[in-house]
Amino acid sequence: MTIKTPSLDRRSFLSGTATLGAGAMLAGSGLTDFARAWAQSAPFKPEANASIQILRWKRFIQSEEDGFMALVSAFTKATGVKVNVINESLDDVQPKASVAANTNQGPDMFWGLYSLPHLFPAKCTDVSDVCNYLGKKYGGWAPTAETYGKSQGKWIALPVAYNANVINYRQSMIEKAGFKSIPKDTAGFLELMKALKAKSVPGGFALGRASGDGNAWVHWALWSHGGNTVDKNDKVILNSPETAKALEYAKALSDVFVPGCASWNDAFNNKAFLASEISLSNNGVSIYAAAKAGAGKDPKMKEIMDDMNHSTWPVGPVGKPTEFHIAYPMLIMKYSKVPNACKAFMAFMMEAENYNKWLESAVAYLSHPLKAYDANPVWTSDPKLGVAKTAGWDTLTAGGQGSVGERAASALADFVVLDMFASVCTGRETVPGAIAVAERQLKRIYR
Amino acid sequence: MTDAALPLPRRAPIREATAWDRLKTNRNWLGFWFMVPAAAFLILFLAYPLGLGVWLSFTDTRIGRPGEFIGIENYEWVLGDSKFQDAVFNTLFYTTIASIAKFAIGLYLAILLNHHLPFKAMIRAIVLIPFIVPTVLSAIAFWWIFDPTFSIVSWTLKEMGWRTTNINFLGDTWNARWSVIFANVWRGVPFIAITLLAGLQTVPPSLYEAATLDGATRWQMFRYITYPLLTPIIAVVMTFSVLFTFTDFQLIKVLTNGGPAGATELMATMSYNTAILGGKIGEGAAVSTAMIPFLLGAIMISWFGLQRRKWQQGED
Known part of the structure; x- marks a missing residue:
């Protein structure tokens, strides 16, 4: 966005x-x-x-x-x-x-x-x-x-x-953190995020109700760890050890985010990235387009354009791409x-x-x-x-393994998954508590 | 010359008054017709949508598909939903704190503006500004003020060396709640201040003069003259204020959209999100219908309060 x-x-x-x-x-x-x-x-x-x-x-x-x-x-x-x-x-x-x-x-x-x-x-x-x-x-x-x-x-x-929706990053900033490129696996990616916070400029993903960027990253986190909202027959299977792992992973990631991600909507990361306040975020390639468009007039934009790049999402324990x-x-x-x-x-x-x-x-x-x-x-x-x-x-489709119909749309519109992640990442809920709330909602939607 | 006898106009024989004649002159009948436009308007645009909303809350209607009557299932579901419970808490908290703050600041401002100040008219006009600015516009202004990266407040504090990091206004549960309350108070104070000011100006100065002669202190004058005479208007203004705050939507929608993780979700935004964005009209209607008892309660308090003599006349 x-x-x-x-x-x-x-x-x-x-x-x-x-x-x-x-x-x-x-x-x-x-x-x-x-x-x-x-x-x-x-x-x-x-x-x-x-x-x-x-x-x-x-x-x-x-x-x-x-x-x-x-x-x-x-x-x-x-x-x-x-x-x-x-x-x-x-x-x-x-x-x-x-x-x-x-x-x-x-x-x-x-x-x-x-x-x-x-x-x-x-x-x-x-x-x-x-x-x-x-x-x-x-x-x-x-x-x-x-x-x-x-x-x-x-x-x-x-x-x-x-x-x-891909990972947007600043090459110079990840190099400063000791990385040459975006790691291909989730474990390596967490290390990169930690190093960015410690040695360079931190990154961040939206945890506010951002229908584009927010949904994209939390679904990646969920799916990459093998978690799913529903199975092929639209039966709710959210409550699983895989979902718990995904939430723990996201919590660890969010601990090294730039402050304020919990309030980000779809536009915040663009603004912050173009102001060089963050090193990495998930977005369409529109930030690059904006930098390119402004490069002629503004040397800062030119610098961002030259320095930034995009990457696909790291692969998690499931062993295959789980992009959204x-x-x-x-x-x-x-x-x-x-x-x-x-x-x-x-x-x-x-x-x-x-x-x-x-x-x-x-x-x-x-x-x-x-x-x-x-x-x-x-x-x-x-x-x-x-x-x-x-x-x-x-990409995977809305609803993951399940049908793409109105129930999947409802779950997305209700921010069921996004709020589950946000409540754990902001410390409002424990992992089992957040899963229980989301599971109850999903069961209602998929009844 | 002889007087010509002019033919007398022939009078119509007096006839019995018909039912129509009686109806034509019946004040009640006429009154009924004068009321029809207003009643039709109220029924069409208020009673009907309200009734429809309540009916929908007992159905499983989804967008684009008529539903069936399912009894109180929607209510059973929302009452057990922790997000709904959060929304009720948030709404009550938001309404209570914001209304108290608005009243306190509004009354203070009204009393201040009631004194003779230089440029009085201009200051009064300036006070009204937050109320005049469209809500969405002021919400966008606050959206920038509370921005996690570009907040003017954070920037100022950092420039002054009082902070090293930005304030996480909307990303933290409680910060977000206080921030939206602040925005609401900023917006709502002028309405209360100006209305109370109007009330203050109806207090006869002779009462203050008499009190001064009796050696009353300023606090006593406020407590025993101003406050009792203001009570009726306070009751009206606070009823409105509570209703507006309770049903607030725009500020939250623009500032946080109910986030982070539902920390600022109000019943109004939840109803919209559920019904319109999520497509579950029945459930959304149940959420908004659940607001009615609270609103009714607020209205009842002021209604019965206004009926009371001591409220009207300021007796203790």
């Missing part, structure tokens, strides 16, 4: 059709020519005089939004379908979508987080035709994309992209009067001519769910960004 000003600008409406900047970008991009040809030949034909309203999460990287608006604009030019894009801060997308689903009115499409479509699968238009078309054309979907996109064998949402990246699925509400126009937009957006450019404009903040986009230059042009390339293949 990147710096977010809560609620200040949460209702900033952007009209896709009226975005002059995006239109200007188009002129030289050739997007329009492709769009016209695509509109002629594509299998998805919009309804006459259709206009679409899309509610999306508010961008964290300006160039990503510019790229998105450019393809929106091209789509409008080619098909005549007006597209209205509404931007809402990440945490507000889900409540808005939920209310729209409940009242059967609102934007035609929602672009949100994780298992959003699984909160109300019955309200989502079947987009199997779009997803099958894209999967066939672009080398197949990442397995987790299918998990997030499908419900009972049907595609209920288009898995547009992932946001890789954000998934961004897009859905069409069943109440939409223009489902075909929406499907056409979905397909158009994911076509190589559009998606590749957009992926590049997102500077690796977004990772692809379709195999063919492995070849996108963004993954090789800057070696510091390559770490995000396979996010869709490396």
Whole structure:
């Protein structure tokens, strides 16, 4: 996540059709020519005089939004379908979508987080035709994309992209602590964190209710030690020695965090990292993008850009990666009067001519769910960004071993796991006490 | 000239008053119609949502899916939930401490402002500022003030050499609770101060003059004149203050979102998180319905208090 000003600008409406900047970008991009040809030949034909309203999460990287608006604009030019894009801060997308689903009115499409479509699968238009078309054309979907996109064998949402949540660190600061790179195992990682605190600048992970960064790291900690909220059949199995070990590990880590992590939301670590107050945190690659964007004007930003790097998460006792990246699925509400126009937009957006450019404009903040986009230059042009390339293949899904449905979404929204870790790390609860509280909640959710 | 006899206008025969005639002039009937808009408004926008909320709390409704009646299962669950118990404690603690602090500071400010000060009007206007600033905006300001890395307070203390580390305002259980209470008090004081000031100005100066002649001390004047005459307005203002504080949402949502680990979760934020973010409308409704007895209690105290003669007239 990147710096977010809560609620200040949460209702900033952007009209896709009226975005002059995006239109200007188009002129030289050739997007329009492709769009016209695509509109002629594509299998998805919009309804006459259709206009679409899309509610999306508010961008964290300006160039990503510019790229998105450019393809929106091209789509409008080619098909005549007006597209209205509404931007809402990440945490507000889900409540808005939920209310729209409940009242059967609102934007035609929602672009949100994780298992959003699984909160109300019955309200989502079947987009199997779009997803099958894209999967066939672009080398197949990442397995987790299918998990997030499908419900009972049907595609209920288009898995547009992932946001890789990786370890961001300052090379010079970890070297000062006596390390050359981020250790590959959890034990070594704890040593690094201790050394950072003792000899260099400490690091930290969010323990406040940060839906992105907070959930990412605590789930990694839980899964890497073999703990799980539920098993394959959605039976609650949280109360286990593995969970206890994960909590003890997290406690040991948090003891050497920079002070204040318990109050961090998704934006705090970005601010602290860019102020060189911390050496290491977990985040998307947006901090790097911000440093890069500011490097021309501010020597401090240039220094951070040159010095920082990204790493995948250390592997724990389970012996395999247990990362938790954000998934961004897009859905069409069943109440939409223009489902075909929406499907056409979905397909158009994911076509190589559009998606590749957009992926590049997102500077690796977004990772692809379709195999063919492995070849996108963004993954090789800057070696510091390559770490995000396979996010869709490396991540586990919400709910871990269990189903990705509304119960997993509920557990995430209730911060069950995050609060369990936070209560142990802040010393509010003992390990067994925290597990008992979370277990009771999970049993209720998964009843 | 002869006077022409003008034809007299023919009078309509007096008829029996119809039921409609009687109704037309019936003040009660008219009164009923004047009340209809207000009643419709209250029923539509207050009674109906309240009733619906209570009904939902007895169902297992989820977002996007109608629920079934499940009796008191939601209540059984939330009452046994330690997070809910925490939220009740936090809400009561937050309301009690913040209300007392707001009252004490508000009364002090009101008395101060009631004296003749230079630039009186301007000072009174300035006092109102925290109340005028939109809550979310002031919450964001406090969000920066309480920031673990960039807090102006920590910075100042460090610059002055009084501390070496930043203060962990929102990351520590009790620090977080006191911090949000501080923000709430800052925001709520002007409302109380200005209202009490209005009350103070209705106290006849002659009473003070008489008391002065009788040789009363300042404390006696406050205790036996100001305070009794202010009681009715104190009752009203504190009822409002307690209600607003009890149902506070924005400050907490922006500052801590209920964290760290639920240490500042209030019933209002918990209800929202459960119902809207977690999708469990039935459970969320149960949490918010559980606020009603507390709110009713607060209203009852002031209601019955206001009925009492000695409250109204300030008798001891």
